Amino acid sequence: MRKLVVSTFVSLDGIMQAPGGPEEDLTGDFALGGWMFAYADDSMDISTAGFDGKDRELLLGRRTYQIFEAFWPYQPADDPIAKTLNVAKKHVASRTLTQLHWNNSTLLHGDTVPAILALKQQAGPDLQVIGSGNLIQTLQAADLIDEYNVWTFPVVLGLGKRLFGEAAKPSALRLVHSGVSNSGAVMSTYVPDGAIRPGSFAGTEPSEKELARRENMARGRW
Numbered sequence: 001m002r003k004l005v006v007s008t009f010v011s012l013d014g015i016m017q018a019p020g021g022p023e024e025d026l027t028g029d030f031a032l033g034g035w036m037f038a039y040a041d042d043s044m045d046i047s048t049a050g051f052d053g054k055d056r057e058l059l060l061g062r063r064t065y066q067i068f069e070a071f072w073p074y075q076p077a078d079d080p081i082a083k084t085l086n087v088a089k090k091h092v093a094s095r096t097l098t099q100l101h102w103n104n105s106t107l108l109h110g111d112t113v114p115a116i117l118a119l120k121q122q123a124g125p126d127l128q129v130i131g132s133g134n135l136i137q138t139l140q141a142a143d144l145i146d147e148y149n150v151w152t153f154p155v156v157l158g159l160g161k162r163l164f165g166e167a168a169k170p171s172a173l174r175l176v177h178s179g180v181s182n183s184g185a186v187m188s189t190y191v192p193d194g195a196i197r198p199g200s201f202a203g204t205e206p207s208e209k210e211l212a213r214r215e216n217m218a219r220g221r222w
Helices: 062-069 080-087 112-121 133-141 208-218
Strands: 004-011 057-061 090-093 105-107 127-130 147-153 173-180 186-192
Touching: 004 133, 057 062, 057 133, 062 090, 090 112, 112 127, 112 133, 127 133
Parallel strands: 004 127, 004 147, 057 090, 057 127, 090 105
Antiparallel strands: 147 186, 173 186
16 A cells, blocks of 8 residues: 655644745735745755655645645646646545646545545555645545655744644654754654554653653753
């Protein structure tokens, strides 16, 4: 079964709406579009995290598909991101679209979760989700995501569409890679790690390591 990889930009308070430009997504009168622009730099390897869709098939929600469809086909032919996105096979999850005009794009038919599960079971390259917040939430609730690439930028936006909301399924993740860009964005890769494992420090004798950690915290040495 091929992997399903999610890649997204988020603010420090978990908002992923319209990172790339002021007109990208005005839903809810969102006025801070383009919030990640000032932090983009050459230290960010977008290809490794799947943001350019290289060697993968794209899986997109309706709004992200329409944003991409209106932009990437009209970029210069030598733009490396445009080149990979334009040639990639694209699967679009939408109950309202009836026609797709971006080349190599197909609509998923029927219920989203069974359709995507069937896609995962087909032979081919890994499936790559970019943006597509509503779709990510559906996939997370159905345990269909195999890898998360979450790039967290040093901004607080307050209001906007969040990566995970109150309906998110409680689950544990394991950090498998992290890095920091020159501009201060934290670039993290996570994989699912089963259920939440609650515990309590009450009534247990702290280990020497835990005692040292608490002492460092008290002295301001995090």
